Amino acid sequence: MTSGGFVRQTATIQDRINTAYAGLSDKLQIAAKYVADNPVDVATRSLRSVAATSGVSPATFSRLARALGYTDYEQLREDGREAVERRVSPLSERAHAQRIATSGHGPDAILQNQTGACIANIETLQASLDVTRLEAAVKHLDQARTVLLVAAKGSAGVMDYFGYMAQWFKSNWKIVGRNGTELAPALSRLGKDDVVLALSQAPYAHRTIAALRTAKEAGATTIIITDSRTSPALQFSDFGFITSTESPQFFSSYAATLVLMETMISMLLARSGPEAETMIRAAEIQIDRLGENWAS
Numbered sequence: 001m002t003s004g005g006f007v008r009q010t011a012t013i014q015d016r017i018n019t020a021y022a023g024l025s026d027k028l029q030i031a032a033k034y035v036a037d038n039p040v041d042v043a044t045r046s047l048r049s050v051a052a053t054s055g056v057s058p059a060t061f062s063r064l065a066r067a068l069g070y071t072d073y074e075q076l077r078e079d080g081r082e083a084v085e086r087r088v089s090p091l092s093e094r095a096h097a098q099r100i101a102t103s104g105h106g107p108d109a110i111l112q113n114q115t116g117a118c119i120a121n122i123e124t125l126q127a128s129l130d131v132t133r134l135e136a137a138v139k140h141l142d143q144a145r146t147v148l149l150v151a152a153k154g155s156a157g158v159m160d161y162f163g164y165m166a167q168w169f170k171s172n173w174k175i176v177g178r179n180g181t182e183l184a185p186a187l188s189r190l191g192k193d194d195v196v197l198a199l200s201q202a203p204y205a206h207r208t209i210a211a212l213r214t215a216k217e218a219g220a221t222t223i224i225i226t227d228s229r230t231s232p233a234l235q236f237s238d239f240g241f242i243t244s245t246e247s248p249q250f251f252s253s254y255a256a257t258l259v260l261m262e263t264m265i266s267m268l269l270a271r272s273g274p275e276a277e278t279m280i281r282a283a284e285i286q287i288d289r290l291g292e293n294w295a296s
Contacts, residue, residue, distance in 0.1 A: 013039075013080050014228055015120075015244050016068040018128035024067060031056045031064040035080070036229035043081040047073055113248040118255035121244040125256040129241070137239040138267045140221045145193040148186055150177035150212070152205035158254050159199050162261045168283055169269065169276035176211075183211060192219040201227045201245055201252055212236035225257055 017032045024032055034054045035042050041050055051058045058073075065076040141147055147170070151159035156178055163175040176186045177198075190196070196215035200208045209232050215222050216236045224237040227245040234240045243260055245252035269276055287293060 012083055012244070012246055013068070013076065014083070014242070015124045015128075015246070017229070018242055018244070019124060020068055021128070022130075024064075027056070027060050028064050028067055031060050032068075033229070035061075035064070035076070039080055039083060039230060042077060043083070047077075117247050118253055121246055121253055121256040122259050124244040125259060129260070133239060134241065134264070135267065137223050137241075138264055138271065140195050140223070140239075141197065141264070142268055142271045144195040144221070145172065145191070146189075146195070147173045148177075148190070148194070148196045148211075148215075149173065149175045149198075150183070150196060150208055151199040152177055152207050153203075154251070155199040155201055155205070155208075155254075158257060158261070161258070162199075162265070165262070165265045166268065169272055169279045171279070177207060183207065187211060187214045187218070190215055190218040190220045194218075194220040195223065196220050197223040197225075198233060199225045199257065200231065200233045201254075201257075202231070204232055209233055209236070225260060227252065 014036060017036050021029060021032055031054070034050075034056060038050075038054075041053065045053075047058050047061060050056075051061060062073045065071075065073040068076065070076045070079070147166075149159050149163045149166075159177075160175060163173060166173045174186065176183045187196075194215075196212060198208050198212050204226075212222050212224065212233055213236050216238075221239075222237045223239040223241075224231070224233045225241050225243060226233050227243060229242060231240075231242075241260060243256040245254070245256070247253040
């Protein structure tokens with residue numbers, strides 16, 4: 001589907017559940033949670049088998065499928081099968097499939113596919129995000145004694161950007177997690193007045209999950225930004241936020257994640273008051289003294 005020149009990507013099961021979940025009945029929410037938490041079972045087993053395992057009737061799963069915009073449960077299952085195949089495929093296989101799929105396509109088509117996917121991811125975030133819960137998480141970040149930012153692999157650079165924005169007016173934020181030598185001492189000092197904010201997308205980094213577990217055991221508040229309700233990070237989170245990462249590329253997209261992070265920074269700044277402006281101005285003065293910016 002196209003809009004304004006952009007190719008819109010079809011919403012995934014996860015996108016549909018995130019968007020519709022709050023408006024579902026209690027029975028449909030139970031069914032939706034099972035679908036989200038057990039994607040392989042849904043993709044590979046019959047409706048009768050899934051119903052027997054979950055304790056949810058086949059009729060309820062059929063109603064869920066229609067509530068999520070599918071014509072029937074079989075269409076939902078097929079969508080789930082495709083999603084599982086994308087998730088478990090090695091990057092090399094995805095890259096090969098992408099190269100074949102885009103062979104003969106011009107740069108305009110590639111651009112439209114990519115921007116369309118990013119726009120769809122951001123629209124899913126806007127439709128599904130619990131802003132009240134986000135405000136509560138931001139309040140914890142604002143009032144924390146220390147905030148540790150944890151991410152690894154492809155998520156590390158995105159978290160660096162988040163930390164860069166925050167450190168203009170928050171002196172108690174620290175980026176950790178790139179190596180165990182740096183992470184371990186920081187985790188050992190955590191207490192109930194601290195916050196750990198982690199970013200993790202499939203394939204999930206063991207170090208990030210372990211850090212969240214340790215933080216939870218220490219009594220710190222834990223916030224996770226991740227890509228699926230099945231993410232292992234969510235079991236150790238006080239606040240979990242799911243962003244859609246669908247992409248026509250062999251890699252997942254961080255576009256919606258960046259929008260969420262920039263929104264959190266804006267909310268933090270609004271809570272910080274005039275002292276934040278003072279800190280930012282002081283940093284600008286030091287940057288000028290160091291000659292960091294290119295003089296035109």
